[in-house]
Amino acid sequence: MAALQDKYKELIDAAQAAGTSNLKVSELDGVLHIEGEAPTGAVKDQLWNIYGKIDPNFLTGDVVMNINVATAVAGAKLKVITESSNLNIRKGPGTDQPIVGKAAHNEIVSLISKQSDQWWLIRTDNGEEGYAYAQYLQPVE
Amino acid sequence: MIMKLKHLTTVILSVGLLFMISCKSKPKDADIQAAVTTALQSSPGVTADVKDGVVTLSGSVASQSDKDAAEAAVKLNQGVKSVVNNVTVTPPPPPPAAPEVTADDSLKTAVAGIVKDFPGIQADVKDGVITITGEQKADRWKKLKMALDALKPKKVDASGLKVK
Numbered sequence: 679m680a681a682l683q684d685k686y687k688e689l690i691d692a693a694q695a696a697g698t699s700n701l702k703v704s705e706l707d708g709v710l711h712i713e714g715e716a717p718t719g720a721v722k723d724q725l726w727n728i729y730g731k732i733d734p735n736f737l738t739g740d741v742v743m744n745i746n747v748a749t750a751v752a753g754a755k756l757k758v759i760t761e762s763s764n765l766n767i768r769k770g771p772g773t774d775q776p777i778v779g780k781a782a783h784n785e786i787v788s789l790i791s792k793q794s795d796q797w798w799l800i801r802t803d804n805g806e807e808g809y810a811y812a813q814y815l816q817p818v819e
Numbered sequence: 820m821i822m823k824l825k826h827l828t829t830v831i832l833s834v835g836l837l838f839m840i841s842c843k844s845k846p847k848d849a850d851i852q853a854a855v856t857t858a859l860q861s862s863p864g865v866t867a868d869v870k871d872g873v874v875t876l877s878g879s880v881a882s883q884s885d886k887d888a889a890e891a892a893v894k895l896n897q898g899v900k901s902v903v904n905n906v907t908v909t910p911p912p913p914p915p916a917a918p919e920v921t922a923d924d925s926l927k928t929a930v931a932g933i934v935k936d937f938p939g940i941q942a943d944v945k946d947g948v949i950t951i952t953g954e955q956k957a958d959r960w961k962k963l964k965m966a967l968d969a970l971k972p973k974k975v976d977a978s979g980l981k982v983k
Contacts, residue, residue: 704915711918773932813966
């Protein structure tokens with residue numbers, strides 16, 4: 679139990695020090711699960727950098743870290759952070775749903791609501807509205 | 820009779836002298852405080868207050884045995900008349916519940932939706948464990964790992980992944 683928490687002590691301490699809310703650190707079958715809500719995207723980045731320092735390239739597989747960003751609230755501005763392509767906006771939350779619009783790489787859109795951790799309802803400046811993958815959306819701070 | 824009286828006087832005098840000596844050598848509160856503070860180093864969270872040789876312990880510990888240990892450590896010190904143990908026992912919070920793990924069916928759909936944007940990556944889902952194989956650049960793999968971890972899997976096994 680303590681061995682994993684010792685290995686990732688710097689990460690857990692940093693999460694606490696940075697004011698991560700609802701921080702939950704638990705273990706399941708040799709995997710440390712770290713969940714919480716970081717106050718900013720910068721804190722989330724910082725935590726991922728510390729994780730990558732302790733476990734280079736995240737290859738050990740002994741951590742699952744699910745950190746959300748508290749600033750991603752309804753009405754927030756989000757930047758499309760796809761690699762280079764457009765982000766599909768879909769009618770419903772799921773890749774099987776029809777595409778109703780696209781948001782360009784680096785475009786700024788608005789968050790309407792979060793259907794789940796993965797699917798967020800967004801609106802583009804052109805008024806296109808639908809669900810997009812949260813992993814490609816980053817709150818603008 | 821006179822001899823007896825003389826003897827009694829000597830006894831009274833020596834008792835008085837003894838009493839004075841013992842009064843003089845009685846540890847002062849400040850000395851007791853110092854000794855007690857040292858003794859309490861092994862009882863974090865407990866503080867002591869000394870007045871007229873009476874030690875009052877306060878603070879909070881995790882168990883009754885820690886509370887008793889603090890009292891025992893303090894009692895041993897010279898000059899301590901009695902101990903008032905006001906230490907409260909606050910049990911540590913229970914360990915957090917096991918993490919929530921997404922069921923395989925929803926996990927599979929979600930993983931497939933993400934991995935399709937990462938050419939060169941294959942993913943398999945079984946019993947909540949996402950197994951990743953293939954090749955990927957380090958920064959892209961980091962993005963993928965962040966996305967996969969957000970799906971609440973039991974584990975992301977990337978031992979078969981080659982990071983370029």
